[in-house]
Amino acid sequence: MSSAAYRWIRRLARFSSFTPEDQRTLEDVSAVTRRCIVNDDLAKAGEPSERVLVILEGMACRHKLLPDGRRQILAYLFPGDMGDPRQIMQARVDYSMCVLWPAEVAMLTAASVQRLERHPNIASAMARYALMQQAIMREWLVNVGHRTAFERLGHLLCEIHVRLEAVGLTREHAFELPLTQAELGDTLALSAVHVNRTLMELRRLKLVTFQNRHVVIHDYAALQAAAGFDPAYLNSNEKHAP
């Protein structure tokens, strides 16, 4: 199977078992897609939301901009990731969304979301998936609030590894990550300079290298320990949770 919806179905299938009809429905509602280039705005703070986005390929992020230019990235969206289906109730979004790497995006209408909600397996998967997304936000708050620069970066890389693995985008302990150090800084609430120094420290300790958008985790166990990473928040709602 290599439909455009492949990653999305794979992502959701971790939370629920799908019948062939469920899968056809998912492919159906995501049949119309939009290709986006880097820096395309997918949403702007204060505007009506209307559609629920599904990232089929590429990468995007939610972020908030302060008036003076400071920026906090709130979430990454990898292939297979989607917005909260309840968004269709929302008058306006409070965050912006932009494309970080050329993307293919499905934009679900309220009708499509309602159609999905009528399939119990899909509705259940989306609910559990949305709960995981909230768990990620909570972990990011802990990360930014109470971990050192070193732990933050290590923790984020562990999380990304687990999330990309779930949709088949890792090879061993390596994966592509099209982020600049400045973007990592806006994510982790660190200056780009300090991200750089911390990245070099991780490299020096032979835990991780991150060069040319290519991340290699050389010692996963040690990185996990050093960062205090526990993947429970990412998979405790899955079908076969540990």
Next chain:
Amino acid sequence: MSSAAYRWIRRLARFSSFTPEDQRTLEDVSAVTRRCIVNDDLAKAGEPSERVLVILEGMACRHKLLPDGRRQILAYLFPGDMGDPRQIMQARVDYSMCVLWPAEVAMLTAASVQRLERHPNIASAMARYALMQQAIMREWLVNVGHRTAFERLGHLLCEIHVRLEAVGLTREHAFELPLTQAELGDTLALSAVHVNRTLMELRRLKLVTFQNRHVVIHDYAALQAAAGFDPAYLNSNEKHAP
């Protein structure tokens, strides 16, 4: 009306119009309550969730504890606040919850939640309310990540004011807030000492005083400006959104 569910109904009623029957249903499912004292655990990270909590009186918080004792408070729950109804799908929670001020708590069963979901007005209100809770989390991430200690504290106090006002727990620009400076520190990712210094700065500038659990905002406009607070994230989904 002074039923135990008063604040809860008032909180949700901002997002949807309720019929008398809707109100009876809300009172009904929250009829059985539990009284909790300070430091009671309402949930523990890693345990099954089972119930969706509604805080009818008092105050509670969600938090995460790191192995070495560092703590991040993830959310405050004031009277009228509740957990995400989708929690009933969740195998285990990833956070802990504890009581900050003597509380009366309703613990909704999955059956109760499902009953509520069958009332369209209530389901819609809960969905919008849950979206607001997520917006609060995003704003907290911005707060902890990219605002100075001074802005963080000011922003948080503005937010709390708006939230308490929504359930009728403010008088003018004053309200009760049973938090220690250490708890504020765990919320804002600051040391208790620095919270103290920042609080004195706010006092010195005649913006806010916070003494004996009593907050008075002396100059709301100035505080809002100094903290960069925009209440849109708290009310843009309400019935009569600005």
Next chain:
DNA sequence: CGAGCCCTTGAAACTCGTCAATGATCGTGG
């Protein structure tokens, strides 16, 4: 081949944390 973006590095400054000690407040029991 140049322009632009990104990474790298050093030095200085600053915000905030830690440590430590003193006070204030409050509930409790003698």
Next chain:
DNA sequence: CCACGATCATTGACGAGTTTCAAGGGCTCG
């Protein structure tokens, strides 16, 4: 009614982690 202990607020001195500023170097793409 007062002594006591506990919790919380306050203050000062010092130190650490991180930011900012600035400059140089490398890569990529037109």
